[in-house]
Amino acid sequence: MRNFLKKFAGNDLHTLNKATVYAVAEGLCAGAPLLLLFVVLKKALDESLSFFDIAPYLVLLLIFFAAQTFCSINSILNSCSFAYGTGARLRLKIGEHLRKLPLGYFKEGKSGNTIEALLLDVFNVELASSTMYNKLATSFIIPVLVAFFMFCINTKLTLLIVSTVPLALFFFYFFRKKIDARSTAMLSSHRNSASAILEYVQGIRTIKSFNMTGPSFQRLDVALRDLRDQSYSLEATIAPLSEIYACIASLGFPLLLFFGTRMYASEEVSLAVLLFFMILSLKFYQPLMGIAPYFSMIRHLSNSAQNINTVLTTPAQPGELTQFSAQGLPIRFDNVSFSYGDRQVLHDIQFDAKPGTMTALVGPSGAGKTTISHLLARFWDVDSGKITIGSHNVREIAPDALLSQMTLVMQDTQLWNDTVMNNIRFGNPQATDEDVKAAAKAALCHDFICRLPLGYDTVLGENGSSLSGGEQKRIAIARAILKDAPIVILDEATASLDPENEHHIQQAFSSLASSKTVFAIAHKLSTIRTADQILFIENGRIAERGNFESLLAQGGRFKTFWDLQQKGQGWKIRRTK
Numbered sequence: 001m002r003n004f005l006k007k008f009a010g011n012d013l014h015t016l017n018k019a020t021v022y023a024v025a026e027g028l029c030a031g032a033p034l035l036l037l038f039v040v041l042k043k044a045l046d047e048s049l050s051f052f053d054i055a056p057y058l059v060l061l062l063i064f065f066a067a068q069t070f071c072s073i074n075s076i077l078n079s080c081s082f083a084y085g086t087g088a089r090l091r092l093k094i095g096e097h098l099r100k101l102p103l104g105y106f107k108e109g110k111s112g113n114t115i116e117a118l119l120l121d122v123f124n125v126e127l128a129s130s131t132m133y134n135k136l137a138t139s140f141i142i143p144v145l146v147a148f149f150m151f152c153i154n155t156k157l158t159l160l161i162v163s164t165v166p167l168a169l170f171f172f173y174f175f176r177k178k179i180d181a182r183s184t185a186m187l188s189s190h191r192n193s194a195s196a197i198l199e200y201v202q203g204i205r206t207i208k209s210f211n212m213t214g215p216s217f218q219r220l221d222v223a224l225r226d227l228r229d230q231s232y233s234l235e236a237t238i239a240p241l242s243e244i245y246a247c248i249a250s251l252g253f254p255l256l257l258f259f260g261t262r263m264y265a266s267e268e269v270s271l272a273v274l275l276f277f278m279i280l281s282l283k284f285y286q287p288l289m290g291i292a293p294y295f296s297m298i299r300h301l302s303n304s305a306q307n308i309n310t311v312l313t314t315p316a317q318p319g320e321l322t323q324f325s326a327q328g329l330p331i332r333f334d335n336v337s338f339s340y341g342d343r344q345v346l347h348d349i350q351f352d353a354k355p356g357t358m359t360a361l362v363g364p365s366g367a368g369k370t371t372i373s374h375l376l377a378r379f380w381d382v383d384s385g386k387i388t389i390g391s392h393n394v395r396e397i398a399p400d401a402l403l404s405q406m407t408l409v410m411q412d413t414q415l416w417n418d419t420v421m422n423n424i425r426f427g428n429p430q431a432t433d434e435d436v437k438a439a440a441k442a443a444l445c446h447d448f449i450c451r452l453p454l455g456y457d458t459v460l461g462e463n464g465s466s467l468s469g470g471e472q473k474r475i476a477i478a479r480a481i482l483k484d485a486p487i488v489i490l491d492e493a494t495a496s497l498d499p500e501n502e503h504h505i506q507q508a509f510s511s512l513a514s515s516k517t518v519f520a521i522a523h524k525l526s527t528i529r530t531a532d533q534i535l536f537i538e539n540g541r542i543a544e545r546g547n548f549e550s551l552l553a554q555g556g557r558f559k560t561f562w563d564l565q566q567k568g569q570g571w572k573i574r575r576t577k
């Protein structure tokens, strides 16, 4: 645990050490009244006792109380400063690392796990370092110091008191695998529910539209029930074990009573010493009793630490070229093949895109169009062949440097719960308000933004929920215009829009795409009439290529596709009686 904390705490580790020293000092100060009690008892039993005899001890007691309070405050402040500092650093580190991971990592259903790493696991580390670490340290150090002190007074009585502790610890050690298993199951269940809740919240619109709220949403229901069962099962294991552990450990007290009184009867020890040991044994057992619940927390922590490590050690995509400009460079897909797991979805893709031209990717659903554009952005790396920009293989280019040269307008628009101004400025944080407005005008959104209650200062709600789909898309285009990257990828950007919105967005795209190297993925073939080259993708291969007219003239798959779309424009929903 300490190694894990050390790894992320850096120079802050001395704060944790300070907190531990204060915590031990606090524990010892808390024990001081017992020592004074012993002195008072001894005086009372050996001689007569007056107020003047105990007055200096009363003063000492007040000093110890003050010292205890001082140490306690400092222990809490230092451990909290360490815990929340380390927690914040960990969250930032995870957030920073996530940005460098290939998109494939998030597509493989690991996002629930990642959120768990950010929330529960880091929270566990915070909790461990703010309270558990000090509690555990003092729970071991204080009994050791008390035992040493008792040992100096009477060896036999000390041995009686401590003899049961190894037995109790061994008992817990014997059941550790059971606790481990329950704790691991509980954490895994926690992760499942986090991912189920995430899925539920993200899909809430669909769930509502199918009237599948509440328990009918099976996965969430099952995950939450499992979490309830696993949490209960863990507690039901820990609670009896903790009680039996505490019982075994404190068996030393009856032993002390039995043998201690016999030793007193045979005048082997004085009454004061016997009474003192009885009182001191409480100080000895008390911290040991308190540590039982921490055994499962240690398991939680090591599990959380492992999970955080898994996220942090997932390799970031390599790429040594950190300064790169794609301006004016041609792009080449050279015999590119790619598989998702065992399933090959792209075969020998070969084409060139000259700078400043538009390449349209069309074809049936699932043909591999989006995958081609994602490979260019290095969301994944190719299995064979290569993609080059100018003379550079994209594998050589650091993902951040590569993405800085691209604008992606995806099917789903991601907007933040922030002002319109900041949402657009996301494309270029250095942009002035005037730059933002100019981009908004070019993307044909200035007018509707001005009609919003606070204009550019209007907060958009979660994922732009206060705007229509077409308006959201135009904000995303304004953001892309502001980024002004030399490569633009448009993925089904006009899908699901009404004709008026589509017309506006087409105009906005023209502003975005002028003089850029554009890759447009489109189902509606009418939107890519002006493309310099059209690649018709089918079953992961380029089946046909050419410009709009030449492809129609070929009379092949593209032509069939076009004819079908023309017919489809007059489609009706027929009611059968």
Ligand SMILES: Nc1ncnc2c1ncn2[C@@H]1O[C@H](COP(=O)(O)OP(=O)(O)OP(=O)(O)O)[C@@H](O)[C@H]1O
Pocket (backbone or CB within 6 Å): 107, 340, 345, 363, 364, 365, 366, 367, 368, 369, 370, 371, 372
């Ligand atoms: N993350 C993924 N893991 C596994 N398979 C995937 C993944 N993403 C896509 N696929 C599969 O790869 C194939 C190509 O998908 P892709 O999204 O590139 O097709 P597309 O031509 O863009 O389809 P559409 O027009 O419907 O968006 C499909 O069969 C799809 O099921």
